[in-house]
Amino acid sequence: GKEVALRDRDSGTASLAQVRALLRKHEAFESDLAAHQDRVEQIAAIAQELNELDYYDSPSVNARCQKICDQWDLLGSLTHSRREALEKTEKQLETIDELHLEYAKRAAPFNNWMESAMEDLQDMFIVHTIEEIQGLIAAHDQFKSTLPDADKEREAILGIQREAQRIADLHGIQLPGNNPYTSVTPQIINSKWERVQQLVPKRDQALQEEQTRQNSNEHLRRQFGSQANRVGPWIQTKMEEIGRISIEMNGTLEDQLNHLKEYEENIVEYKPNLELLEQQHQLVQEALIFDNQHSNYTMEHLRVGWEQLLTTIARTINEVENQILTRDAKGISQEQMQEFRASFNHFDKDHGGALGPEEFKACLISLGYDVENDRQGDAEFQRIMAVVDPNGSGTVTFQAFIDFMSRETTDTDTAEQVINSFRVLAGDKNYITAAELRRELPAAQAEYCIARMAPYPGPDGIPGALDYKSFSTALYGESDL
Known part of the structure; x- marks a missing residue:
């Protein structure tokens, strides 16, 4: 029975732990076998003594003794062979186990890398600029440059598994179904690697399509920005020019009106530029473009500016037409109208086209109205x-x-009355000085007169003499003096 057990090849399907258990069991068997060594030697010694005593049945005893010795030698040989076989199998299984462990150590991170790569390759991306998509393409190109090394690592990992299987096949070792250290099989690695290989060109295509779209968007941005940067300043310039026409005193009111109508025609002729901009803006909106670093103008800003321009030119033309009607109806001279405009502009500090309460009060004070800050003055104001x-x-x-002003100059002072008033302040001279005006008049009124009075041209004048007669005539009409 022991010979059968010693000849058993049960280690061929055993795991490393099982083989080590068999080795421990075999060591116990060897210890037990060694304990019987003395008994076999005693049997041989007894047979030897019987031979020396010429025992009658010595041949039978010798035959029996020889059989026992032969069996003992066979057991020794089988025991030695089994130990060698178990130790060899243990060594082979240890090598296979080390290969399995090495496979697991490298397969796990490689598997994680592939899963991360697949996730990145399928990740949705949203970009708004060429720079952003170029960054993604650069990152993708960098990833693709790592694929050859990754493929080498994959082959190395699979080579470890093949080497373990080769050793097992060479020595008739039946390996268990799975690597005890990992659930990542070569089939899983190959499947995921194949998936990565499929996703890479798809990502290439998606990035190239997005780059094409961003190039198109950039073209739309530049196109809109270029047009907006022309239209915006044009609108602003026209607004400023119209404002200047309405407050400057160049020519007659009819000249201003004709100039404004020319501007109106020019504005109408310019409208196709805004319509082109609207078309470009529509393309920008359809492309879902929300920012444009090529222009600070938005379509809404330009629409508002355009409407303000149309409103301003129409209102300004209407104002000048009303001024013409007022001038003709009240018989105001061109010189008076210009003086009114000069007075108005002088106190319109913010050039807003209208006087605020304080600006108008300063204007009234300069004209001699008693609207100072007291009860009576406030009531008059x-x-x-x-x-x-x-x-x-x-x-x-x-x-x-x-x-x-036309009503006040008609109903109250005449040029003669004003000239007489200035003559008194001037000490009956034909001219007046800035110092006399500042001494005799309120500060605002004095500075206004000084700013508006022309130098006195008469031969009796002195340096700095001012002509109060021409000033009064321009403001209140012709004098009979």
Whole structure:
């Protein structure tokens, strides 16, 4: 029975742990076998003594002794062979186990890398600029450059598994179904690697399509930005020019009106540029473009500016037409109209085209009205404001200013009266000095007169002499003096 056990090849299907258990069991068997060595030697010694004593049945004893010795030698030989076989199998299984462990150590991170790569390759991306998509393409190219090394690592990992299988096949070792250290099989690695290989060109295509789209978007941005950067400043320039025409005193009111109508025609002719911009803006919106670093102008900003331009030119033309009607209806001279405009502009500090309450009060004081900051002055100012600003808007337009001035100059002072007043201040001279005006008049009124009076041209003048007669005539009409 022991010979059968010693000849058993049960280690061929055993695991490393099982083989080591068999080795421990075999060591116990060897210890037990060694314990019987003395008994076999005793049997041989007894047979030897019987031979020396010429025992009658010595041949039978010798035959029996020889059989026992032969069996003992066979057991020794089988025991030695089994130990060698078990130790050899243990060594082979240890090598296979080390290969399995090495496979697991390298397969796990490689498997994680492939899963991460597949996730990145399928990741949705949203970009808004060429720079962003170029960054993604550069990152993808960098990833693709790592694929050859990754493929080498894959082959090395699979080579470890093949080497373990080769050793097992060479020595008739039946390996268990799975690597005890990992669940990542060569089939899983190959399957995921194949998936990565499929996803790479798909990512290439998606990135190239997005780059094409971003190039198109950039073209739309530049196209809109270029047009907007022309239209925006043009609108702003026209607004400023119209504002200057309405407040400057170049030519007659008819000249201003003709100039404004030329601007109106020019504005109407320019409209196709805005319509082109609207078409470009529509393309920008359809492309879902939300920012444009090529222009600070938005379509909404330009639409508002265009509407303001149309409103401003129409309102300004209407104002000049009303000024012409007022001038003709009240017989105001061109010189008076220009003086009214000069007065208005002088106190319109913010050039807003209308006087605020404080600006209008300063204007009245300069013209000699008693509207200083006391009870009587405040009451007079409120009375005048009710006339020039009946709607309570808080501003005085130039048209309201003309109406007020033409009515006041018609109803109150004449040029002769004003000239006489200045003559008194000048000490009966034909001219007046800035120092005399500052001494005799309120500060605002004095500075206004100094700014508006022309130098006195007469031969009796002195340096700095001012012509109060021409100033009074321009403001209040011709004098009989």
